[in-house]
Each structure stands twice: as structure tokens, then as C-alpha cells.
Amino acid sequence: MMDKGLTTYEEMELEDARGLRQEELIIEVTEALARALRSSGLTQSELAARLGKTKGFVSQIMGGGNNLTLRTLADVAGAIGCRVQVKLVSEKKGSVALQRSSSVSQERRRKIS
Amino acid sequence: MIPGLDKGKLSVSANPIAVNGEKLTIEWAVDGRGRLPALEFYKELSLKERQRILALFKRLADTGDIASREHFKSLGKTGDNLWEFKRSELRFLGDYRPGGRFIVALGVRKKKNDLNRSDIEKASRILAEHDERDRGERRNDGQGPHHL
Numbered sequence: 469m470m471d472k473g474l475t476t477y478e479e480m481e482l483e484d485a486r487g488l489r490q491e492e493l494i495i496e497v498t499e500a501l502a503r504a505l506r507s508s509g510l511t512q513s514e515l516a517a518r519l520g521k522t523k524g525f526v527s528q529i530m531g532g533g534n535n536l537t538l539r540t541l542a543d544v545a546g547a548i549g550c551r552v553q554v555k556l557v558s559e560k561k562g563s564v565a566l567q568r569s570s571s572v573s574q575e576r577r578r579k580i581s
Numbered sequence: 582m583i584p585g586l587d588k589g590k591l592s593v594s595a596n597p598i599a600v601n602g603e604k605l606t607i608e609w610a611v612d613g614r615g616r617l618p619a620l621e622f623y624k625e626l627s628l629k630e631r632q633r634i635l636a637l638f639k640r641l642a643d644t645g646d647i648a649s650r651e652h653f654k655s656l657g658k659t660g661d662n663l664w665e666f667k668r669s670e671l672r673f674l675g676d677y678r679p680g681g682r683f684i685v686a687l688g689v690r691k692k693k694n695d696l697n698r699s700d701i702e703k704a705s706r707i708l709a710e711h712d713e714r715d716r717g718e719r720r721n722d723g724q725g726p727h728h729l
Contacts, residue, residue, distance in 0.1 A: 472596035476609070476623070476710035480608050490627075491636035495652070499640065522631060531651040532633075533669065 494532045497541065502530060506546045518547040589718060595620060599685060600635065602642020602726075610675070611687040613710035619673060622688035626671070633668045641666075641683060660696070661705045674704035684711055 480488050505515060515524045528534050529544060536544075538552075546551045583645070599607040609620040623631060640647055647653035656663045656674075664683075666673040672693055672699055675685040687704040 472594070475596055475598040475601055476620070477600040477635055477639060480632065485630065487628065487632045488635060492634040492639060495636045495640050498652070499648050502651070506648065527651070530649060531669075571692075 494536075497536065498530055498532045501544060501548070504545070504550050505530075508548045508550075510548060515544070515547055519543060590713050600638045600642040602639065604645035605642045605677075605683050607638045607642050607683050607685060608647075610684045610707050610711040611714055612707045613714070615672050615714075618707060619688045620676075622672075630669075630671060632664065634671060634673060636666060638685075656696070656701065657691045660701050661707075663701060663704055665696070670698075674700065677706055678685065678712075684708060 475484070505512070510518075511528045512530065513523050516523045519526070526544075529536060529540070534540075541552055595609075595669050597609045597611060597617060597620075601610055607658050609617045609623075611617055624632065626634070637647065637652055641653065642670075652668065653664065653666055656665055663674045663686075666675075666685075672689050672691050673685050674687045674689075674696075675683055677683050685702060686707040689700050
């Protein structure tokens with residue numbers, strides 16, 4: 469098969485990986501909010517009322533239109549009945565923490581056997 | 582410069598893979614003339630707009646789902662059962678295909694929420710042409726059809 473070069477995504481990673489990661493984080497946050505809102509059974513209008521904001525404000529947040537501040541994120545999560553947890557993961561597959569955990573497990577298995 | 586990926590009319594010589602993910606591969610549709618209309622539209626967007634759309638594609642490719650109906654939704658029977666990616670004014674229409682693939686047929690800029698019927702018909706036509714070309718290539722390769 470003829471090599472057609474990089475995928476569109478790989479091309480963008482070369483062009484501006486930083487901007488791409490920013491957009492991916494926005495999608496990750498809006499996805500987390502959408503899932504939490506669905507689980508809560510609240511509508512966007514009800515969420516807006518709880519926040520004392522308009523439905524348009526909530527819609528903008530859910531659409532990733534605003535650059536959401538951490539304070540607003542905490543408020544929105546709280547209004548849904550959630551807390552925000554932050555986790556930084558290594559870009560390389562298998563974080564350091566996981567690798568250490570795996571080493572410990574292997575050590576334990578050796579001791580047991 | 583990568584062959585076939587510069588701005589202007591993009592032909593089948595361009596890489597038709599948008600994103601390879603853990604769950605799905607997102608592909609640009611190739612129409613009956615061997616062109617990639619959605620990729621052509623994408624290439625005309627600003628850097629920020631391209632990143633916004635790719636982030637959505639990547640999410641679907643990696644997780645197999647996008648929960649936010651603000652960003653991804655089925656257009657239902659009136660929309661020829663196509664799926665729509667939406668980010669600010671940008672819309673990309675496409676559909677799932679066997680073999681863990683999602684084919685992006687058309688990109689448009691819309692200031693209003695509703696899509697035109699002509700956009701839906703155009704996307705459906707491009708998808709049908711893509712499928713026909715796909716079947717032809719598989720026959721030539723001696724491969725059977727994709728299976729889920």
C-alpha cells in the first residue's frame with residue numbers, strides 16, 4: 469500500500485501541539501460536565517437557575533465557547549452535585565506512578581512464589 | 582509539504598485518515614471525482630478552528646462516543662441518519678461504517694442552528710460515492726466487505 473504520509477491529526481501535532489492540547493482539554497472538561505449533568509437528571513435550564521445564570525451562559529459553557537475559569541468550573545460542578553478532581557498524566561504511555569506500581573507488584577509476586 | 586495536503590483541490594493522493602483512535606478511525610470521504618470535500622473545507626479553516634474540530638474527532642476516535650449533544654448528535658431520519666460534529670459555527674457531517682470507521686463527508690459553516698436540506702443531501706451523496714469507491718477498491722484488492 470502506498471504511504472500517504474501523516475494523518476491530519478499527526479500533521480496538527482507537528483504544526484501546533486500546544487494549541488491542540490488546549491482544545492482537547494476543553495473537550496475533556498465539557499464532556500465531563502455533560503456526563504455529570506446527564507447523570508444528575510438536571511436540565512440546562514435547571515442548572516442555570518441553580519447557578520443564578522441564564523441558559524445561554526450554561527449553553528456556552530457546555531459548548532466550550534468560554535474559556536472557563538477554575539472558579540466557574542467549581543461552581544458548575546457544585547451545582548450539579550459534584551467536585552472537580554484534577555489529574556496530570558504523563559504524555560508517555562504508562563505513567564511513572566503506574567510503572568512503579570507494576571514493579572512493586574512484580575516484586576510481591578516474586579516474594580510470594 | 583506533504584503531497585496532496587496543501588490547500589486547494591485535494592485529491593485521493595492525500596492521506597484520507599483524519600485521526601486514528603483506540604476505538605475508531607475517522608476518515609475523510611472521497612467523492613466520485615476522487616476529491617476530499619470535507620478535507621478541502623477543513624484546510625481553509627484557521628488554525629484554532631482546525632484544532633477545535635480535530636479535538637472533537639480525537640475524542641470520538643479514542644472513546645467511541647461524545648456525550649455532549651452540543652458537540653455531536655444524530656440528525657435523525659430527517660437528516661438522513663447522518664451525524665453532526667458541531668463547534669461554534671462549524672459543522673461536519675458524516676456517518677459510521679463497518680470496521681470501526683467514521684467517515685466525514687462534508688464541512689460547512691453555519692451561523693444558525695439548523696442545517697440546510699441541501700447540505701444534508703450533499704453529504705449523503707458524497708457518502709454514497711465514497712462507499713461505491715470503497716467497494717470498488719475492495720473488489721480490486723480481492724477483499725470482502727468490512728465487518729463490524
